[in-house]
Amino acid sequence: MRFIEPLNPLTEHLLSRLHHESQYPRVRNRAQCILLSSKGYTTAQLSEIFSVNRYTIYSWFSAWEQRRFAGLYDALGRGRKPLFSDDEKQTIRHWVDASPKNLKKVCAKVKDQWGKSVSQKTIGRIVKSMSLTWRRIRRCPAGQPCEEEYELKKRELEQLQTQHRAGMLSSSYSFPVNFR
Secondary structure (H helix, E strand, C coil), rough: CCCCCCCCCHHHHHHHHHHHCCCCCHHHHHHHHHHHHHHHHHHHHHHHHHCCCHHHHHHHHHHHHHHHHHCCCCCCHHHHHCCCHHHHHCCHHHHHHHHHCHHHHHHHHHHHHCCCCCHHHHHHHHHCCCCCCCCCCCCCCCCCCCCHHHHHHHHHHHHHHHHHHCCCCCCCCCCCCCCC
């Protein structure tokens, strides 16, 4: 069995704060594990508490013994690497600015330019990460118009159509015959 050596009060206090206040769940678990081990919990008990393999507990102990508090955090370089560099993202941004309504064109340009196959959702996430948004254009006004104003505008339009038909207005534009 392997235990963590007894901790001094300051280290115990800092581990307790990490356990309660860290924004990273893995760091909270590792800090709690170190605290519990210093209080005499066995690796079998710890692996059951944290639902991990005992080898994971051993790796947490080793990281703590080698690097102390830095060992509680994940090493850099974890996770998936970015698909595009910053320069490529800027190029994608210019392409989206050129054709914001058709992300299929942008996907095709990415495929042609760099040989990377991406979806429209990926392009959308890249654009969103650059704090850009786009919304569809409304084809009609939201809600119902004011009834009195609608009737007033309708009468004015009918008068203009009547004047146009009588030849009182000259315009190259012709109004629709059946306005309703």
